[in-house]
Every structure is written in structure tokens, then in C-alpha cells.
Amino acid sequence: MAGFRYHLKRLAPAVSKNPVKRAMEEGAEAMDFKEVVENRRAVNYFDTQRDISEDQLKQMVEIAAKAPSSFNLQPWNLIVLRDHQDKLRLQKHAWDQPKVSEAPVTMIVLADMDGWQPGHPVMEKDFAELVKIGMLQESQREWFENGCKNLYGTSDARKVAFACKNAGFFGMNLMLAAKSLGFDSHPMDGFDIDGVKEAFSIPDNYWVPMLLAVGYFRKDKTLLPPKWRKSYEELLVRFD
Amino acid sequence: MAGFRYHLKRLAPAVSKNPVKRAMEEGAEAMDFKEVVENRRAVNYFDTQRDISEDQLKQMVEIAAKAPSSFNLQPWNLIVLRDHQDKLRLQKHAWDQPKVSEAPVTMIVLADMDGWQPGHPVMEKDFAELVKIGMLQESQREWFENGCKNLYGTSDARKVAFACKNAGFFGMNLMLAAKSLGFDSHPMDGFDIDGVKEAFSIPDNYWVPMLLAVGYFRKDKTLLPPKWRKSYEELLVRFD
Numbered sequence: 001m002a003g004f005r006y007h008l009k010r011l012a013p014a015v016s017k018n019p020v021k022r023a024m025e026e027g028a029e030a031m032d033f034k035e036v037v038e039n040r041r042a043v044n045y046f047d048t049q050r051d052i053s054e055d056q057l058k059q060m061v062e063i064a065a066k067a068p069s070s071f072n073l074q075p076w077n078l079i080v081l082r083d084h085q086d087k088l089r090l091q092k093h094a095w096d097q098p099k100v101s102e103a104p105v106t107m108i109v110l111a112d113m114d115g116w117q118p119g120h121p122v123m124e125k126d127f128a129e130l131v132k133i134g135m136l137q138e139s140q141r142e143w144f145e146n147g148c149k150n151l152y153g154t155s156d157a158r159k160v161a162f163a164c165k166n167a168g169f170f171g172m173n174l175m176l177a178a179k180s181l182g183f184d185s186h187p188m189d190g191f192d193i194d195g196v197k198e199a200f201s202i203p204d205n206y207w208v209p210m211l212l213a214v215g216y217f218r219k220d221k222t223l224l225p226p227k228w229r230k231s232y233e234e235l236l237v238r239f240d
Numbered sequence: 241m242a243g244f245r246y247h248l249k250r251l252a253p254a255v256s257k258n259p260v261k262r263a264m265e266e267g268a269e270a271m272d273f274k275e276v277v278e279n280r281r282a283v284n285y286f287d288t289q290r291d292i293s294e295d296q297l298k299q300m301v302e303i304a305a306k307a308p309s310s311f312n313l314q315p316w317n318l319i320v321l322r323d324h325q326d327k328l329r330l331q332k333h334a335w336d337q338p339k340v341s342e343a344p345v346t347m348i349v350l351a352d353m354d355g356w357q358p359g360h361p362v363m364e365k366d367f368a369e370l371v372k373i374g375m376l377q378e379s380q381r382e383w384f385e386n387g388c389k390n391l392y393g394t395s396d397a398r399k400v401a402f403a404c405k406n407a408g409f410f411g412m413n414l415m416l417a418a419k420s421l422g423f424d425s426h427p428m429d430g431f432d433i434d435g436v437k438e439a440f441s442i443p444d445n446y447w448v449p450m451l452l453a454v455g456y457f458r459k460d461k462t463l464l465p466p467k468w469r470k471s472y473e474e475l476l477v478r479f480d
Binding site: 030031032033034036037038040042058061062063065066067068070071072074076077078079080110111122125126129133135147151156157160161164165166167168169170171172173175176177179180187189190199200201202203207209210224225227228229230231232235236237238239240 | 270271272273274276277278280282298301302303305306307308310311312314316317318319320350351362365366369373375387391396397400401404405406407408409411412413415416417419420427429430439440441442443447449450464465467468469470471472475476477478479480
């Protein structure tokens, strides 16, 4: 990370309910966004001697939870594993990757395919809030429910797309929030989704879009150079 | 946005190939990550008089493209609309939301469900790079191809999950990169995916996980307070 400037600042101690403000009040390093993006790397080796405190973890998750979502439905949850035996149990279904148990915290990110359904507590809370702030009227409940159903509920593909796109927002924010607090992470796809769901009794309404190991990079290891990315010209397409 | 500090710095002019470094060299505002997360809001009204330059847009997209992805497959592309008629054509399929055409730039984010297939140019480039850096050997091609196929290709749901999770990473990064450069954005789900695909001749291998309007907030409008988010306690679950 040589060559990057960290903007350190420490503010007077205080306790704010806002996780972003609290992190800064508590003296978290303020790190420029572009540096966070640049410094976030998928790290294969974690220092098994360095833990992440419960308060640090909470800050990370609460910052990440600021991600937007379809109609604010926030169709994501987390299983947070700290116990070594739990992590080994997960590792067995994750191609036996050592980082699953070497990281102090390993998360199973869950994407709720039913997050748009009428009666879902988050959906109900969202609707109530939209009525409260005057954006919708109680009489528009059917219109709102049908809108969600037509967008997210008319096929399995749409349910998966809804859940995984939004969980992708949250997952990206988790990785960046980790880096902004000085942690390293590694997102993993290499796992048996059915095995993981069975091992942790995860209900059918959840897809498991990723595992995320979080901790500190092992200093005796060397990071490979960043992988290539598509250029702007490669990213932009037009078919009409 | 009162109450947040922007950390301004201007460095000596230079031209770097790295989009993050270039943005900073060119005097982009350095904004603390947590402030970017906090200040990113879905903005309903865009200033129709303020444009985004091609260079600004390129910076935004290149910063966002630093998002990680499954095996670095980067299964995402963008259709960038600036032409007013093009935007009106999209708006027709997007619940006639005025912001689609009021924003100077409106993007159709594409998620490539075939991004893991053997023969896909990105997949081939990835494999070649993994061989080059010694992480894989040429003889492991079949193993690599089967791994991707088993993870992403065994059902329509898996293809959609692969494409949309990764496009979600990219989409989140796009919104944050926009904010870090001083732009506002609005992610949209309210559109007819089949209508949009037909109107812009988008091939079948793409899912359309979101539209994204990018520009500047109209200063004569007032932003609603941020919507509620799930608490840490609500986010963490356990079923076993």
C-alpha cells in the first residue's frame, strides 16, 4: 500500500447513533474513497493472530448497510462466523480453502428471494414508511404489491436477480467498508451452495451469493499485482 | 449535505494511466469513503442544465470497474445514453420516469449470463493471465472450465445469480464512484426488462439488473431524509 496517503484525523470522543459519524468520532481512519477502491484487494492469507472486535465488525456492517436497494427492501442478511469449529464446518463446503477458517471473521452473505413478498416484515415496514412520509397512500397497497410482484416475482429468474443484484450492492459495500476501517477481505464463490445451506440450516428463500472472509493480511505474504480490468472502451457497448 | 467535510486537495498536474491516480492528479475532490457512502442518495430530480464531460464519465466508470468479480470475469457492460431521443426511448419502457431523460447521462447496466463460458473473450483473457502469473497451468484448462460451469452454468438460476451478483458489485461501485466525483445518481428497477432489451437490441445473454441516471441534483428541490436501514441485530441471523 506504499504510495497511498492516509488522511488521519481524530475528533473529540462522542457517541453518535449514526454508524458513519460514530466511526469517525471514534477516530477511525478517514480514507479517501478512491484509495479505498484502489487498496481493496482479495487477500488470500489472513493473520490468524489479529482479531476484529465486535464493535469494529458492527461499524463495518452498519456502514455497508447504507447500500441502496430495490424499494429499500434490503433483501440481505448475514451469518457471521467467529467460532473456529463453525468456520471449519463451512470450509468443508468451500473447496477446503484455508482462508475460510484463518480469517477471524467469515461471513455467509444471504440474498432473500422473498424480500418483496407482501407480509415480509421489511416490505411491510417499507410500505408503512412510504405512507408516513406521504410518498404513497394506504389505498395504494395493492398497486405497490403488484408492482413488486411483477418486477420480482413472476419467475424464478426474477426472484434470483432481485435477491442477488441487491445482495451484490451490499456485498460490494461490505468489502469497501472493511477496507475503509483498515481490514482486508476475500469474497468467495468457490463453495457448494447446497452443502452450505444444509450445514447451516439456511431456509429455502435465501440464495447464497458469496462468502466473505474478513481480517488482516498476513504480513509475511506478498500480494500479487492487481488483475487486469476491462477498459472504458471494452465496457461500453451498443447493439442498435 | 451540510455537516460533512470535503477534503480538497489539488496535486501537480500529470497524466497517469491508472484512473484512480489520474482522477486525483487532475484535481478531483478527495472524499472520505464514509462520507461518500453517507452522501450517496437516490436523487429524483436532475439539473438539466449541467452536463457530465466525457472525461468525467470515463473516470467514474473506470474507478467503478475496479470492482472484484467471480474469477475476475467482469460479466458487466454498459450502454451509455446521452442523446435525448435515446433517453426518451428508454423512458417509455421505464414507467415514464422523467429522470431517465432529465439526467445528462442514463446508463443501462448489463449483466452477462454467459460471462463464464469457454471461448468468451474475457474468460479466455483471464485464463491466459492466470497461466502467465503461474497460478494455473495450461493443462488445468478443463478443470477451470468445469469449475466455472459447475458454479455458474448448471441452471438458469445460477446463470442469473452469477451475472446479477457481479453486476451488483459493479453497480454499487458506479453509484459510489459517481458521488466521489461530485455527481448524483438514481438506480432504477422500475422498467420493463423485455421492452428495454427489444428497444436497444440487447442480446439474450444479458440480464438488465438496473438503469442508472447520473448527473447533478436540482438545487431547487429538497431531498427527503434518508430511508431507514436494518440494524446490525436485524441483519445478523442464525438458523442452526
